[in-house]
Amino acid sequence: MRRRKVSFPYMGTSYIPFNTIATAFGNDVIMPPKPTAKTISYGTKYAPEFACYPFKIVLGTYIEVLEKGADTLVTSGGVGPCRAGLYAVVQEEILRNLGYDFEMIILEPPSAGLFDLIANIKKLINTSISIFDLISIIRFAWKQVKVLDKAEKLSHRVRPLEVKRGQTSRVYKQSIALVKKARNYTELLEVERQIEKMYDKIDKKDIDPIKIGIVGEIYVLMEPFSNLEIEEMLGELGVYVERSMFLESYTISNAVMDIFHLTGDKDAKRAASPYFNEMCGGHGRESVGNSVLFAKRGFDGIIQLSPFTCIPEIVAKSILPTVCKKYGLGFMTISLDEQTGKEGLRTRIEAFIDLLAAKKRHKQNLKSLDLAKEL
Amino acid sequence: MRIGIPRALAYYVYYPFVNTFFEKLGCKVVVSDVTTKETMDMGVQDTITDACVPLKLFHGHVRNVKDKVDYVFTPRLVSVNNEATFCPKFLGLPDMLACSIDNFENPFEVRIDLQGSKLRLFTLCYQVAKRLKKGFFATYNAYREALTNLKNYKHQFLQGGIPPLGIVAQKKDTPIKLGVIGYPYMLYDPYLSLDLIKKLINMGVYIITPEMIPNEDKAKQGRKMKKTLFWTFSNEVLRSGYHFLDKKCVDGIIHVTAFACGPDFAVDKLLEIKSKNHNIPYLTITLDEQTGQGGLNTRLEAFVDMISIKKKKLGNKGKEAAMA
Numbered sequence: 001m002r003r004r005k006v007s008f009p010y011m012g013t014s015y016i017p018f019n020t021i022a023t024a025f026g027n028d029v030i031m032p033p034k035p036t037a038k039t040i041s042y043g044t045k046y047a048p049e050f051a052c053y054p055f056k057i058v059l060g061t062y063i064e065v066l067e068k069g070a071d072t073l074v075t076s077g078g079v080g081p082c083r084a085g086l087y088a089v090v091q092e093e094i095l096r097n098l099g100y101d102f103e104m105i106i107l108e109p110p111s112a113g114l115f116d117l118i119a120n121i122k123k124l125i126n127t128s129i130s131i132f133d134l135i136s137i138i139r140f141a142w143k144q145v146k147v148l149d150k151a152e153k154l155s156h157r158v159r160p161l162e163v164k165r166g167q168t169s170r171v172y173k174q175s176i177a178l179v180k181k182a183r184n185y186t187e188l189l190e191v192e193r194q195i196e197k198m199y200d201k202i203d204k205k206d207i208d209p210i211k212i213g214i215v216g217e218i219y220v221l222m223e224p225f226s227n228l229e230i231e232e233m234l235g236e237l238g239v240y241v242e243r244s245m246f247l248e249s250y251t252i253s254n255a256v257m258d259i260f261h262l263t264g265d266k267d268a269k270r271a272a273s274p275y276f277n278e279m280c281g282g283h284g285r286e287s288v289g290n291s292v293l294f295a296k297r298g299f300d301g302i303i304q305l306s307p308f309t310c311i312p313e314i315v316a317k318s319i320l321p322t323v324c325k326k327y328g329l330g331f332m333t334i335s336l337d338e339q340t341g342k343e344g345l346r347t348r349i350e351a352f353i354d355l356l357a358a359k360k361r362h363k364q365n366l367k368s369l370d371l372a373k374e375l
Numbered sequence: 376m377r378i379g380i381p382r383a384l385a386y387y388v389y390y391p392f393v394n395t396f397f398e399k400l401g402c403k404v405v406v407s408d409v410t411t412k413e414t415m416d417m418g419v420q421d422t423i424t425d426a427c428v429p430l431k432l433f434h435g436h437v438r439n440v441k442d443k444v445d446y447v448f449t450p451r452l453v454s455v456n457n458e459a460t461f462c463p464k465f466l467g468l469p470d471m472l473a474c475s476i477d478n479f480e481n482p483f484e485v486r487i488d489l490q491g492s493k494l495r496l497f498t499l500c501y502q503v504a505k506r507l508k509k510g511f512f513a514t515y516n517a518y519r520e521a522l523t524n525l526k527n528y529k530h531q532f533l534q535g536g537i538p539p540l541g542i543v544a545q546k547k548d549t550p551i552k553l554g555v556i557g558y559p560y561m562l563y564d565p566y567l568s569l570d571l572i573k574k575l576i577n578m579g580v581y582i583i584t585p586e587m588i589p590n591e592d593k594a595k596q597g598r599k600m601k602k603t604l605f606w607t608f609s610n611e612v613l614r615s616g617y618h619f620l621d622k623k624c625v626d627g628i629i630h631v632t633a634f635a636c637g638p639d640f641a642v643d644k645l646l647e648i649k650s651k652n653h654n655i656p657y658l659t660i661t662l663d664e665q666t667g668q669g670g671l672n673t674r675l676e677a678f679v680d681m682i683s684i685k686k687k688k689l690g691n692k693g694k695e696a697a698m699a
Contacts, residue, residue, distance in 0.1 A: 047644075048640045048641075048643055048644040049640075050634075050635050050636065050637070050639065050640045051640040051644075052637075052640075055640070077602075079605070080460065080604075080605025080606075081460050081461065081462060081463050081466065081605040081606060082463065083637055083638070083640065083641065085605060086602065086604065086605070086641050089601055089602045089641070090640070090641045090644055090645065093644070093645060093648055094644065094648070097648050275470060275473075275474070276467060276470045277470065278451060278453070278466045278467060278470070278486075279466070280463035280466040280467045281463050281466075281605075282463070284463060284467065308425065308635070309425065309635040309637055309640075310637075311462060311463040311464060311637035311638075312463045314423065314425055314426055314463075314464065314637075315463050315464060315466075315467035315470070315471060317423050317425070318422065318423055318426070318467075318470075318471040318474055318475050319467075319470055319471060319474045321474070322473075322474040323474075335425060
């Protein structure tokens with residue numbers, strides 16, 4: 001069998017499990033490099049002007065891996081109406097027009113045709129694999145996803161409390177390296193324990209940090225390069241950050257549930273329904289729903305991340321201010337594209353946090369006044 | 376009862392149906408005034424900055440009409456056929472209006488989802504009529520009449536007219552034929568499009584818009600596409616463009632799009648690549664709330680001049696070949 005040189009888009013830490021699966025299926029993996037300014041410059045040069053930011057990053061990544069010799073690109077499809085479902089079609093056209101020769105394998109969601117999906121996955125299996133092997137590969141990759149998500153969640157929790165700045169980020173980087181190194185399931189279990197211990201060892205302050213929920217479009221949420229490492233920035237400013245979406249929950253609600261034609265993330269959808277009652281593609285409705293859920297859990301503010309011109313998020317953006325006002329949350333929206341600068345963003349965020357802190361103090365003062373009156 | 380209809384977005388495609396239907400049911404139909412600077416400004420005030428112009432205009436038109444009527448018709452277009460849905464902004468329109476416009480208490484929201492059987496349109500009409508407390512036969516008559524009206528409207532387009540702009544027919548013997556494609560709400564709102572179509576006609580150009588191409592021709596192009604786009608209007612535009620390129624029935628194509636229009640990122644790029652391969656001049660005009668006419672005039676004149684020079688050259692070459 002011919003060995004394919006497979007590559008895929010880069011998004012957060014998802015390249016680790018993808019790599020595991022693609023290698024186990026008997027392919028050579030051309031590792032997509034972490035996006036850099038060079039990636040963006042390729043992307044913006046050939047992408048349509050109003051394509052969203054993820055499109056440009058992914059296109060840039062494709063060009064980089066094709067230059068490295070990849071001949072098969074694996075990517076996801078979609079049923080819309082978010083534009084992401086058409087990424088692959090447009091990108092393929094652009095890349096062919098640039099003279100690259102490759103095969104694009106588009107994995108459509110199972111509800112759009114389970115047999116097409118299986119046929120496409122079969123194209124990627126270039127070695128003899130038993131069902132037992134298949135199950136153990138998927139189990140291993142799934143555990144990787146879970147451990148990676150766990151490490152990230154822990155980093156969000158610990159970072160605002162750290163005494164020595166930068167320690168958490170260092171531990172997080174170490175955890176990723178450890179997960180990458182683990183070769184089988186038992187090693188992964190060991191790594192999981194080790195990661196927990198490492199986070200445990202970090203010196204922590206005893207404070208009640210400001211809590212901010214982050215909602216928005218999946219790519220800019222998951223890929224720190226595209227959101228200018230906003231989570232790290234917030235954490236180091238002493239804010240507890242919680243993101244509405246992780247790879248694990250995303251995969252369950254969009255791939256696994258989809259096989260049975262069920263909609264995932266029901267809680268968010270139910271929470272959004274008084275304000276936003278229609279599936280509009282992307283994660284527009286989930287953004288609204290998750291904001292409501294964050295509010296109910298006592299968060300202080302919401303930050304919405306969206307790529308410039310992202311349609312579902314524009315719809316959400318029109319609705320969110322009303323929702324946040326109703327629940328007394330601070331609300332800030334950040335449009336991201338290749339022009340967004342980190343320092344400008346930091347200034348905006350610092351101002352936002354100052355406001356939230358003042359509001360929180362005010363609330364606490366009111367509470368203690370009430371208490372005093374009662375006494 | 377007075378029902379207000381905002382003159383924006385899907386209005387330009389379906390107004391013969393909607394207006395007639397409500398009129399025949401005995402409502403007084405009040406269409407919002409034609410777009411002016413004021414409408415635009417009101418819309419810009421209410422919407423967020425990254426929304427596209429047509430959406431901003433819809434908000435402006437709702438504000439224009441809402442105090443004059445009992446209800447404002449706010450459609451939530453989900454689908455009108457089995458193959459595609461609409462841009463998310465159409466899907467979330469009533470929700471956005473509720474959050475963006477202050478004191479908007481009289482929306483008449485209708486969820487339009489015609490996927491599945493052909494009877495769906497009538498059932499939907501019947502549901503709407505029930506909300507207005509009308510009976511079955513009144514509904515049926517109104518529905519029939521509305522359909523006829525819509526058919527007439529579409530027929531006028533096929534004859535080369537542009538009814539929303541009041542153009543009944545165009546001169547057929549013009550030297551240049553251009554395909555002007557874009558969403559109906561971009562092309563047929565003279566304020567938003569800066570009167571682009573009439574300008575071109577005055578330059579002596581015969582214009583073909585997506586609505587003037589028979590449905591069968593568009594469907595034929597649709598079957599050739601790898602993946603159907605998700606948005607009904609975008610499909611119309613892309614297929615019309617492909618039709619022009621395939622049949623070579625125009626001298627050039629002008630694509631009119633809104634600044635930061637989501638779906639057009641694919642439409643525009645695909646057309647650009649294909650027209651380059653087919654060697655047909657292609658111009659994208661991006662419109663937003665700016666109203667400067669100068670830039671547009673220059674670009675249109677240059678484009679038309681360039682095409683007529685090219686045609687002359689080709690004509691001369693043809694003559695020389697014939698002489699030899």
